[in-house]
Amino acid sequence: MNEDGAPAPTTLIDLLDRLVEPPEPAPMPMTPQTWGWAVLAAALALALAWIAWRAWRRWRANAYRRAALAELAAA
Template structure:
């Protein structure tokens, strides 16, 4: 008898009633405004990054050319050409960043002052040695330069290319 009563009780049970699933949509308009504002800020940040990336294309190109010049400076037979190309890449970088009328005519002390003025971290002294001394020496003297001097020149040029400040 107990078994039939237990069976009857089990048969009379109903399934558990579950509530409707909760919607992921925000219940108030404030959340929609907040999501919209975040999306606009992300879009503006992405646009700003893209413009900055495109504006710095000349830096990336100059740094790629600097790798080739660095290899030339390592070998004594091509060191003179590397020294000349190092000065050239600095001038080309400046021409890409500033108006031509401000940079193209600079030479000697004016060019050194320009590099010092727009220097980000004080590497202009090493570049001054390049522009004042090494560019005008003969191939024999430049070929005898110690490799650490050439390394310092490349490091100073790399720092100037990476860190020079261009007014907006």
């Protein structure tokens, strides 16, 4: 007997019957938790924009070369 007067479980089946399912854990959020990730994303976007701007500027600067090559190919 235990403190509450109920007979103490003595067999494995009695012990298994007393088991309860553990509660399910709370779902984990998939969003970044710190502001550092937002800063990193902004820096990455800024770097990609800068690279795209440089490539566009270089493409425009080489327009005369493309025109000359087109004239040579047509001749």
